[in-house]
Amino acid sequence: MKVIETNLKGCYIIEPKIFEDKRGYFFESFNNDKFNELISSNIKFIQDNESFSSKGVLRGLHYQRGEFAQAKLVRVVKGSVLDVAVDLRKNSPTFGEHFKIELNEYNKMQLFIPRGFAHGFLVLSETAIFSYKCDNLYNKESEGGIIFNDPELNINWQMQDEELIISEKDIVLPPLKNAQL
Numbered sequence: 001m002k003v004i005e006t007n008l009k010g011c012y013i014i015e016p017k018i019f020e021d022k023r024g025y026f027f028e029s030f031n032n033d034k035f036n037e038l039i040s041s042n043i044k045f046i047q048d049n050e051s052f053s054s055k056g057v058l059r060g061l062h063y064q065r066g067e068f069a070q071a072k073l074v075r076v077v078k079g080s081v082l083d084v085a086v087d088l089r090k091n092s093p094t095f096g097e098h099f100k101i102e103l104n105e106y107n108k109m110q111l112f113i114p115r116g117f118a119h120g121f122l123v124l125s126e127t128a129i130f131s132y133k134c135d136n137l138y139n140k141e142s143e144g145g146i147i148f149n150d151p152e153l154n155i156n157w158q159m160q161d162e163e164l165i166i167s168e169k170d171i172v173l174p175p176l177k178n179a180q181l
């Protein structure tokens with residue numbers, strides 16, 4: 001397992017070690033001790049989520065407020081997505097900046113997104129199965145979000161707006177300036 005730093009402090013790309021042989025492949029998709037040692041943390045993931053989406057589905061940008069803030073370790077099991085993390089930490093030198101990466105079933109890369117970030121992804125393949133771990137439980141009352149195309153974020157989603165499929169909840173999310181951690 002290898003860790004690569006991103007432009008956002010505390011947000012890391014995780015590259016698992018893949019073992020391939022004539023049968024196929026094997027890899028540790030998560031190893032608590034190695035993960036925490038590599039990113040010098042003591043994170044305890046307590047909820048696993050999975051979603052299935054079609055091409056053009058954009059989920060996000062989401063976060064949970066206050067005591068329900070979540071760090072996430074995200075990956076793609078099948079297909080390909082453009083994954084985006086936005087720094088919402090008010091005192092961070094990279095506040096409002098984002099990191100984006102293509103996660104897919106072939107590169108098997110994972111992204112660790114610490115608390116204090118918004119997260120979203122766009123499905124690039126015909127369908128995608130997205131899987132992630134969270135270090136805090138889902139809490140409906142604590143849900144927060146930012147509109148994906150806020151000009152202040154300036155995220156190039158690499159797809160035309162007309163091609164996007166977005167939930168009724170996400171299409172009315174507020175801009176970054178209204179974000180409340």
Ligand SMILES: Cc1cn([C@H]2C[C@H](O)[C@@H](COP(=O)(O)OP(=O)(O)O[C@H]3O[C@@H](C)C(=O)[C@@H](O)[C@H]3O)O2)c(=O)[nH]c1=O
Nearest residue numbers: 049051059060061062063072119120121137138167169
């Ligand atoms: C996120 C979540 C949703 N739900 C329910 C609420 C709702 O009825 C249904 C679908 O929820 P959503 O529309 O919020 O699902 P979705 O848009 O996929 O939400 C997810 O988006 C990505 C980008 C993230 O980063 C995640 O943390 C999460 O916010 O599932 C849970 O029961 N537990 C959960 O942890």
